[in-house]
Amino acid sequence: MSFGGILGHAREIEILKGAASSGHVAHAFVFAGPDGIGKKLVATAFARALNCRVSPDDSCGACADCSMMDSSVHPNLIEVCPVDKDGEKDPEGLIRISQIREVQNALRFRVDSGMKVVIVDGADRLVPQAANAFLKTLEEPPPGSVIILVTSKASELLATILSRCQRMNFRPLPDEAVKGFLVENKGLSPNEAGAVARLSGGSISRAALFVDDGSLQKRKEVIERLSSIGPSDTAEALKFAEELSKTDGLDDVLEFIKSWYRDRIVASEGAPYLIANNDMERHLKDAGVGEFNRLCSSFWAVEEARKAIAPPRYANKQLTLEVLILKVSGAHFM
Ligand SMILES: [Zn+2]
Structure with a gap:
């Protein structure tokens, strides 16, 4: 080239x-x-x-x-x-x-x-x-x-x-450049391409991988599932945690969940132009405006779990995810 x-x-x-x-x-x-x-x-x-x-x-x-x-x-x-x-x-x-x-x-x-x-x-x-x-x-x-x-x-x-x-x-590519690449070369709609561009952090190869390996669809499924678990659905939360622990590319999935909480934070703070998952507007609307402190603590709980599972700590995946999902779904346990 x-x-x-x-x-x-x-x-x-x-x-x-x-x-x-x-x-x-x-x-x-x-x-x-x-x-x-x-x-x-x-x-x-x-x-x-x-x-x-x-x-x-x-x-x-x-x-x-x-x-x-x-x-x-x-x-x-x-x-x-x-x-x-x-x-x-x-x-x-x-x-x-x-x-x-x-x-x-x-x-x-x-x-x-x-x-x-x-x-x-x-x-x-x-x-x-x-x-x-x-x-x-x-x-x-x-x-x-x-x-x-x-x-x-x-x-x-x-x-x-x-x-x-x-x-x-060399700096990450601007979102617009990645978005243009995805629309032209991967046939995504502008909204989907915009979401992937944000999520890929300015990396074309990461963005292309998200599209090719089905991560985009997986992200939607994970977020829909997570959003459906309420504070009293303990059994469902534990089941979801177990499934997640067996997922390939768990690190990316946890990054998606983080981006979801981040989006809800910026939406509730009145900065919708910063939303990454802008192809999931309906889901965001359904989730409603959350309480700022609670959304922030969910975001950091996901990041903490991600770090705990990754090297060099290698915490038990299922256990770490069980604690995480119970926490972010608002269940009271101890
Ligand atoms: Zn030449």
Whole structure:
């Protein structure tokens, strides 16, 4: 993909285009920012722009270099991620020292034209030995090469790595951009697309996943079910908790429930333009205006349960959810 086809990140792309056309390219970059917003796409577009022989600051998409970039066989494009060259995923999701040695070997060959671009996707997954072995290369890559470390967890990179790179911070995409993508590519209605855009936190890949894995429908079912449980429906609350504990993607489901309470809080505070689940207006209306303190405490109870179940605490799912559902449905127990 060329820069022209990328959603958002206009400022970062402008800087990279300027570097490509002037030939003043930093020797190493860190592209930092949340997952799924297009950092790797920008890195790949930059590699193409640096190697296209037709267009000075972007790729033309038609020349021999662009075609080779498209099929990932261009000798100037070196990609590293926690997957080895046979396509096997590293069992621990790490980037090993052998992979860094391969990069260093590949960088030894001089380039005839363009620039060699190394893209390390998931740079926070470098094992310490690999990171240390990479320091010298990062500080002084061979002439005509540039290294791009892509990460959603820049704080986990060694300070010695960060200090050797020019850092670019990528922000989540605006809701409107994600919404437009979903309407155009996933066939959602504007209301549904708006809801998913809000829920995805500006990440295209997360938004696409919500649509493809049926999460959207699941969110509606969970919220309808939760809303139907009253303070005296103890048996129903416990049954629901048990079912939830067996659900795939429980973390996302709990995020949906949080977004539901958050919506009710903003609705009751008279800020409807901040509502995330805006395809569920009817449900919101039915739920009515809740008491502010109670809605807030429900929101935080869900967040507390989510954290308790997640690593490293691994609390008992069913028990944690039973306490949670009883609490948010208003049952008195002890
Ligand atoms: Zn080209």
